[in-house]
Amino acid sequence: MLNRMQDRVYNFSPGPAVLPLKVLQEAQRDLLSLPGVGISPLEISHRSPWFDGVLNETEANLRRLLSIPDNYRIVFMQGGSRLQFSLVAMNLLRGAGRSADYLVTGTWGQMAMQEAAREGTARAAWHGKPHNFDRLPADRELDLDPKAAYVHITSNETIQGVQFAREPEVGGVPLVCDASSDFLCRPLPMEHYGLIYACAQKNAGPAGVTVVIIRDDLLESIDDGLPTMLDYRAYVKEKSLLNTPPVFAVYLVMLVTRWLLDDVGGLAKMHEINRRKSQMLYEVIDQSQGFYRGHAQPESRSLMNVTFRLPDDATQDQFVKQAKARGLVELKGHRSVGGIRASVYNAMPMEGAEKLRDFMREFAKIK
């Protein structure tokens, strides 16, 4: 009666992306009726003791995974990262009498700066467009304003496949990070950050919920005129229950964070696995004598999105088609840049990366 897990393909989509099988199985088991409750997680009240437990465990799991200190709040919002582009600026820039610095390292960072510019002055402290967003800046290249309201980075650019290996040095200015596509892929030194936001649909859960982690002191200077639903303080005050949150999506984030703790064994282990998965693909690129041309310069390569081109469009189409025939799907690059993109997020099994590696070797006729 149920569709079988054997039917599943390897899904290299950049997001919404693959989820751990165990998480899907648990959600499936309880979909008609939560044990001892008799209500589906798709139907249950956000004011129920069950959901109270979900919120508490999800927060606790995130605190354990990322060692989040007590002076940071965690809230669950809707609207995706793109709404955060505006909210960050509304909450931290509007009325601040200062500008904000943006490190523009790809398409998403560029869009974040554009949206911020509707709320105040947003400066590019570094811009990767002249070299097609193929690398990240060294600290010495940054043109930072020490009086900026914040510095915004995109820790991983999903489209270009470039990722910060470590946080840039920004002095005492609060660092704001769009971590949407590499959240929970590795441990983070939280004390470097003022605010981190991440839509869930890459490493943390399904589409429809966004995690925001914010340091207490940043809540203090928020303008009072904001609509309630766009004011971080309201979510903190009401513990994400300002209105009905996306209950089912938060529940999935709980299951994913539980899987990271109990099955993977934490983010250091996850990081090691992610390094192995991406490295095996980059190795094929490097061994292909130019057949596969990686987009990102080696020191800026993403652990999450491996982007490359083939000799021509016809060969690329063949690649996508033959891969699909083997159950390796969603390998086409973003429509804005083309090429191939293999997203190997946390939940992509090692076997999926291995099968793709083997196919890439075979397709390029690497001995």
Added chain:
Amino acid sequence: MLNRMQDRVYNFSPGPAVLPLKVLQEAQRDLLSLPGVGISPLEISHRSPWFDGVLNETEANLRRLLSIPDNYRIVFMQGGSRLQFSLVAMNLLRGAGRSADYLVTGTWGQMAMQEAAREGTARAAWHGKPHNFDRLPADRELDLDPKAAYVHITSNETIQGVQFAREPEVGGVPLVCDASSDFLCRPLPMEHYGLIYACAQKNAGPAGVTVVIIRDDLLESIDDGLPTMLDYRAYVKEKSLLNTPPVFAVYLVMLVTRWLLDDVGGLAKMHEINRRKSQMLYEVIDQSQGFYRGHAQPESRSLMNVTFRLPDDATQDQFVKQAKARGLVELKGHRSVGGIRASVYNAMPMEGAEKLRDFMREFAKIK
């Protein structure tokens, strides 16, 4: 291995609320792998042909169910109705040089007006607070401004249990309706409306998606300075794919609208069923010789939320406790008003309403 449907209770929650069993069963069946796709609906790309089909069918189903004319757009958003309180005013009031009229018939209408007041001038064209929101206004009681940017109503007030039986007469001013808690409960004369918004978690799906239906001409005068994610035009232009929508929640709305068409047989039939379910509860109230005291005056009674009080708090607690022992749950009124609230949305089976009716008769010792 799966939890059984026999474990399910009758869930009278005001929202998130009960979903049709058939919808849950279909979602459960495909949760690991969509047939012919091999990916979970929790993982699949919003740019996939499968989701394209979901968006198209959901829109087509809504158009059929509500006979929505061609000059209305349908979009799927996030943030719930509470975000719409602000968006309506940002999009239709900001910069309009006019004020907006609000018919304040309960808690939600009041909150909608408060949020609008942050964006422009919001007037109460009628306010039910003096009589505790126990009835709706007659057209002759309305103090309408013929030059208003729009008139806002809350078609059903979930907390107080009052519902408009028909649209108020507002002349040529666009009627904006928060239909969150009675959307799809009955047919609507769409041509009376300029804009309808409804969060899904009552009659249309799970929490996490909001349906907005907007007449073309209202899109023309929107201010250009809005953040992209808060501008209705951007959702219309990108057909709800401005950024990643809540894929799974939209999919559930598709299944619910399909159930309404194929299993229920349309909204006229749904309306008839809803009338029977609520009427059997109101009859017990009216026959109880004052043991149950309904909150709403009879002509303003809601088909969705049946609100009443018992002689005292201790008896109310007994009522809730004994009902729960019979599998009739979530009957406590909203924390702001107390009492009992039985929500009998579309997906509450007739047997659930009958069981509650029988229990109410027994508890009140009605022969």
